[in-house]
Amino acid sequence: MTPGDFFFQQLLNGLTIGSIYALIALGYTMVYGIIQLINFAHGEIFMVGAYLGLAAILLIGKVHPGLNPTAGLLLTLLAAAVGGGFLGLVIERVAYRPLRQGPKLSVLITAIGVSFFLQNAVMLVFGAQDRYVPPLLQVHRWQIGSVTVTLMQVIILAVSIGLMAGLQRIVYRTGLGRAMRATAQDPLAARLMGISVDRVIAATFCIGSALAGVGGVLFGLTYSTINFHDGYLIGLKAFTAAVLGGIGNIPGAMLGGLLLGFLEAFGAAYLSTQWKNVVAFTVLVLVLLLRPRGLLGERVAERA
Amino acid sequence: MKKTAIFLLLFLIPFLDPNSYHIEILATAALYALLALGLNIIVGFAGLLHLGYAAFFAIGAYTYALLNLRLGCPFWLGLPLGMGVAGVGGVLLGLPAVRVRGDYLAIVTLGFGEIVRIVVTNLEPWTGGPNGLLGIAHPVLGGFNFGVDSRPYYWLLLVLVGGIAWVCARLRRSRIGLAWAALREDELAARTLGINGTRLKLLALGLGGGIAGLAGAVFAAKQGTITPDSFDFILSVMILAMVILGGLGSVRGVILGAVVLSVLPELLQGFSTYRMLLFGIGMIGLMRLRPQGLLGISQIRRELQRAAS
Numbered sequence: 001m002t003p004g005d006f007f008f009q010q011l012l013n014g015l016t017i018g019s020i021y022a023l024i025a026l027g028y029t030m031v032y033g034i035i036q037l038i039n040f041a042h043g044e045i046f047m048v049g050a051y052l053g054l055a056a057i058l059l060i061g062k063v064h065p066g067l068n069p070t071a072g073l074l075l076t077l078l079a080a081a082v083g084g085g086f087l088g089l090v091i092e093r094v095a096y097r098p099l100r101q102g103p104k105l106s107v108l109i110t111a112i113g114v115s116f117f118l119q120n121a122v123m124l125v126f127g128a129q130d131r132y133v134p135p136l137l138q139v140h141r142w143q144i145g146s147v148t149v150t151l152m153q154v155i156i157l158a159v160s161i162g163l164m165a166g167l168q169r170i171v172y173r174t175g176l177g178r179a180m181r182a183t184a185q186d187p188l189a190a191r192l193m194g195i196s197v198d199r200v201i202a203a204t205f206c207i208g209s210a211l212a213g214v215g216g217v218l219f220g221l222t223y224s225t226i227n228f229h230d231g232y233l234i235g236l237k238a239f240t241a242a243v244l245g246g247i248g249n250i251p252g253a254m255l256g257g258l259l260l261g262f263l264e265a266f267g268a269a270y271l272s273t274q275w276k277n278v279v280a281f282t283v284l285v286l287v288l289l290l291r292p293r294g295l296l297g298e299r300v301a302e303r304a
Numbered sequence: 305m306k307k308t309a310i311f312l313l314l315f316l317i318p319f320l321d322p323n324s325y326h327i328e329i330l331a332t333a334a335l336y337a338l339l340a341l342g343l344n345i346i347v348g349f350a351g352l353l354h355l356g357y358a359a360f361f362a363i364g365a366y367t368y369a370l371l372n373l374r375l376g377c378p379f380w381l382g383l384p385l386g387m388g389v390a391g392v393g394g395v396l397l398g399l400p401a402v403r404v405r406g407d408y409l410a411i412v413t414l415g416f417g418e419i420v421r422i423v424v425t426n427l428e429p430w431t432g433g434p435n436g437l438l439g440i441a442h443p444v445l446g447g448f449n450f451g452v453d454s455r456p457y458y459w460l461l462l463v464l465v466g467g468i469a470w471v472c473a474r475l476r477r478s479r480i481g482l483a484w485a486a487l488r489e490d491e492l493a494a495r496t497l498g499i500n501g502t503r504l505k506l507l508a509l510g511l512g513g514g515i516a517g518l519a520g521a522v523f524a525a526k527q528g529t530i531t532p533d534s535f536d537f538i539l540s541v542m543i544l545a546m547v548i549l550g551g552l553g554s555v556r557g558v559i560l561g562a563v564v565l566s567v568l569p570e571l572l573q574g575f576s577t578y579r580m581l582l583f584g585i586g587m588i589g590l591m592r593l594r595p596q597g598l599l600g601i602s603q604i605r606r607e608l609q610r611a612a613s
């Protein structure tokens with residue numbers, strides 16, 4: 001493999017994992033943008049999404065083994081999106097809404113409680129060991145020079161781009177999106193304008209969580225094994241991506257996810273795989289110290 | 305008077321209840337109480353949300369372990385050294401971090417916490433990598449080796465918790481403590497009154513880090529073995545949960561929070577596999593009932609009454 005091909009291969013790998021980070025980062029950034037809350041349970045929603053995908057694949061295999069693989073993939077993604085979105089609604093209702101007026105840090109504790117609950121619920125249902133995710137589609141790969149492109153990578157890119165475009169449309173072209181932006185700017189003023197702020201916040205959680213659920217399925221299909229612990233590290237990295245792009249900023253989350261994916265892929269390829277995770281966190285710290293608002297974040301007044 | 309009585313009673317527990325498993329749980333609770341007291345200085349007193357506190361615990365543990373294994377340093381020297389190195393670590397990592405505020409500070413400290421853990425994992429020739437360090441010497445006091453029995457560690461930790469709690473309670477009412485409170489409530493106003501915010505924040509990080517280092521050295525000596533897994537993000541989060549659950553800034557509260565959150569999982573032992581599931585529900589329930597923490601508001605209210613009368 002020539003150095004040039006090697007470079008492109010890493011670029012492609014970074015693009016794939018980066019798209020997954022971006023999908024999850026969107027949930028962090030949307031919730032932060034609207035109520036300045038870091039949803040520490042978000043990584044677990046991603047993890048639950050991965051397991052919902054596994055359950056859907058197993059169920060399809062049992063009930064309707066001959067199903068067209070494309071239909072199977074769509075059904076699996078839909079199951080994870082609906083399940084994730086519903087979970088987001090429940091979490092917001094049970095763990096966050098009752099404490100919205102309370103001390104800011106108390107929400108952190110309920111988020112941790114939710115994380116413990118979800119991790120252990122999944123462990124009880126699916127077991128503590130790694131679970132194998134059977135491939136939905138035939139493994140298909142193309143060779144371009146010595147660069148290998150897999151069908152899964154193409155699907156991940158297509159799904160991510162599609163969802164991000166859809167989200168952009170929702171936020172900037174619909175009534176709900178306008179209500180979301182209004183609430184983010186000033187919740188009280190938004191309420192005075194007749195916006196049901198509670199419902200807008202719930203919708204934000206729902207959309208972000210659905211995206212994380214889809215991210216979970218794509219992650220499971222790419223790496224073939226999932227574990228109930230995965231939510232933590234991937235969640236943390238997605239969060240890094242959100243900060244990198246400028247937390248609260250939707251295009252920033254996409255950019256941050258992709259950049260982090262590239263940095264990790266190149267860090268692992270040209271430095272060493274051992275230090276791969278340090279790359280993510282070093283980036284996080286450096287960005288915060290040098291440019292705390294992130295790459296695309298607007299200049300905000302100092303937040304105490 | 306009341307506090308001394310409680311302290312003596314706690315000191316006597318190992319004689320009243322010979323069950324070594326119970327004493328082990330209490331020793332663990334005391335270790336967490338020590339950590340919670342240290343983090344309370346940073347988060348409760350100075351109002352700096354720190355999400356990488358386990359890093360200082362790790363620095364203390366590895367400092368004693370390495371000094372002991374490489375140089376044969378005894379525990380009683382390793383204890384203050386572990387505290388000192390972790391305290392310096394707190395200040396050094398704080399130097400860049402105090403430039404940012406609020407949520408951003410939380411994220412920077414989270415990043416530092418993870419970086420320390422990964423560096424420890426990857427510096428294999430020094431730290432033994434993922435396998436950690438083995439054969440760290442137990443403390444010896446006047447010819448008596450602490451060994452693997454939980455009781456001497458429980459007593460040692462109890463003394464440390466009592467001492468640090470005493471210091472913390474006084475610290476809070478000192479000029480420094482009041483300056484921290486001013487800084488926490490309104491940084492701009494505090495600075496206009498001539499309070500040096502940066503120096504005070506670094507002081508809180510150094511003291512808090514030092515206490516975690518102290519706990520780390522005891523932990524390494526008690527376990528005899530340490531691995532990087534013992535110092536992960538979940539630990540940082542658990543200690544923070546103890547501080548918030550107990551009531552930010554309240555010395556008694558955070559000790560209570562540490563005891564509740566370390567004993568509760570043991571009490572749920574009977575539910576075996578459902579234990580952590582119920583623990584998660586319990587955390588949500590407790591916060592919904594008392595968002596200000598167990599001893600948060602009531603304490604402040606008492607202080608206000610005292611000030612008014």
